[in-house]
Amino acid sequence: MPVEKLRLEELFQLQSGQQLIQSEIPIFLAEIFRVLGDSTRIKIILALLSEEKCVYHLADAVGMSQSAVSHQLRVLKSARLVKARREGKNIVYSLDDGHIEGLVGQGLEHVAHNI
Amino acid sequence: MPVEKLRLEELFQLQSGQQLIQSEIPIFLAEIFRVLGDSTRIKIILALLSEEKCVYHLADAVGMSQSAVSHQLRVLKSARLVKARREGKNIVYSLDDGHIEGLVGQGLEHVAHNI
DNA sequence: TTTACATATGAACGATTGCTCATATGTTCA
């Protein structure tokens, strides 16, 4: 299936959803959610909502070791959820694009709804 | 932290995000994303976007065994993503609330953005 | 160039995951 050709508003209307399900889209979709599905990684993202941070400050913010945070940053970076830039001795991480806030926001709505 | 007292629009504005990160919210958030982070479960959800379905039809739609689908339906149900009702010999599953479409929609936007 | 700092990375591990297979439970109809 030519994923590039899909317009978002069409996705929900594919006949019986079968084409969508058999495309690669569910794989990509599951992948992004899988990456968001760990509390250390979510905390990193939440910490980056307000402002960019270096690894040391992220580790402090989420209460995990530098190594653990660094490993998870790599996961987040390869999923294009965060981006990095060097600033002197530090490497400063920030959210990669605005969709992430949307995703987290929707997640929060579901959480709020189920409390 | 009194989660129930949080208004959604306040969440992003908590001082430096620290309160949010130290609350139980990241745990809940990661949990919902973790459940969405498997392609079989995402396919099930996509299959239910258009209409409710029984287990047999779901298994067919997602191309997995009845047992595998049943196991995953239990995960989806305990995360309150789907609900079930008996209809004769069958058990018919449907999405539990409207937020799920919002979540999937946001996920699709991210996917579309990164293709 | 040496030292100290900041980050990344590889190996190893215990824990969790998602599937299959076999079987149990529940429902309908003869």
Added chain:
DNA sequence: TGAACATATGAGCAATCGTTCATATGTAAA
């Protein structure tokens, strides 16, 4: 009640995951 169908569930297993520990890499300042 018994047979056939629909779904759920438990055990078992291979694969994946997230952490720690030790160490490598990269940068800045002395």
